Amino acid sequence: MMPSLFLSHGTPLLALEKNSYTLFLKEYMQTMKKPAAIVILSAHWENEDQMISAVGKHEVIYDFAGFPEEIFQITYPARGCLELSDRILTLLSRIDVLGELDERRPLDHGAWGLLHLMYPEADIPTVSMSISPSLPFYKQYEIGKALRELKENNVLIIGSGGTVHNFTHIQKDMHVAEGWAIEFENWVEEKIMKWDLQSLFNYENIAPYSTEAVPSKEHFIPLVIAMGTGDDNKKAALLHRSFQYGNLSLTAWKFE
Template sequence: MMPSYFFAHGAPSLVLDVHEYTSFLKSFAASMPTKPKAIVLFSAHWEHPTQQVSAVPSYSTIYDFSGFQDELYRMTYPAQGNLALSDEIRTLFEQHGIPSASDGQRGLDHGAWAVLKLVFPEADIPVVALSVNRHLTNEQQYKIGQALGALREKDVLIIGSGGTVHNLRRVNWRAESAEAWAVAFDHWLREKLEAWDTESLFRYRELAPYAQEAVPTTEHFIPLLLAMGSGDENKRAKPLHRSYQYGTLSLSSWQFD
């Protein structure tokens, strides 16, 4: 069964950066036991009150950021869609009582293409992009991921792209190490994920140290719960990488078996 993954996407410039996390992402595909037949990706940068399922034959590239290197605005990730898989996803959502809608126009935002360009630079695997909804409960987020778990048996790779610690207001562009509160939050998170303690994870904003600082808004944290939910059958979480960028952006990756 194909594992599911959570990848932090950091700043938009991640795709140009050279550090231990980008090295990890660039070597990741070679570590996979088999090449995915398709990729289903939840991006923190596509928010919608109704679960959206992309249904496009091919993707444009969205530059949903400003003030970065000119090179970023020339990059493309011309992935193909998979309309049959889009329909299958909507059927799974319907079977689990999750309202959804098809989107036949939207391209890939940087939460999607920056990660995919590092991991699968050839853009030769079909992609179905999905939105997130910060107004749902954490348990509902988990159940959305859980509804898609059966896709893993078909070698479909499910990815959540966001950030466990993502505080843009406290970014220090010159920081050489992480803020202590960011590390404390991620440490608590690791304990709960490895124990598959969903009761605590669903209440992380009450229970985790420095949760308000680490997760001032929830859209970047949600993809972690979505990816985790898709691994509900076996309930195994494995940390793959953790480093930090600009003091308050956690560059972490998790595998859910």
């Protein structure tokens, strides 16, 4: 069965960078069976209602400013998959989450920034999904559980976010990780490996440096959804961890 992934998307510059994480993303995909389709949930598509893309061919949105001109030349013209979009609607309805199709939504950098590195040919049908920060974490996890059966059909599910992702704290000239960021990452790792959902759902109140690491939870939610897709086996593997700018974590988790 296809595993699912949680991947940090870093800054928009990730799409242009050459570092240990971008090398991992490129090489790891070579070890995996090629997916029949991709479903990606990005922290940068927030919506109160659950939205599901239903486009024929994807355009991209440059949801940032102040970066080199080169990054604004990146496109990701993967085709959509209306059949898959409709199936997701059905799966979510079973857990009383009413989805809505969006026929115009372009891919944001939380989606195309990763996919551009992982599958540069853009030849895999792709469906993007929004996240709703107002939903409690147990419901986010249920969304993952509902999507799980897609993995049986060789669909790769990716949650795109960040576990230490606070741009007000980054140190652009700092090349070692700060202790507080490492401590938060270690706490998250311990709870994931123990599949301690109660602690993860309450991370804001009990995790060390949670406010510094995750100032707003939209970047943490894709991790919870990705974990939900692995609920049957509850088997997790940390595939990669590195840091940029002193505390911006680049992590990759696999859930089977």
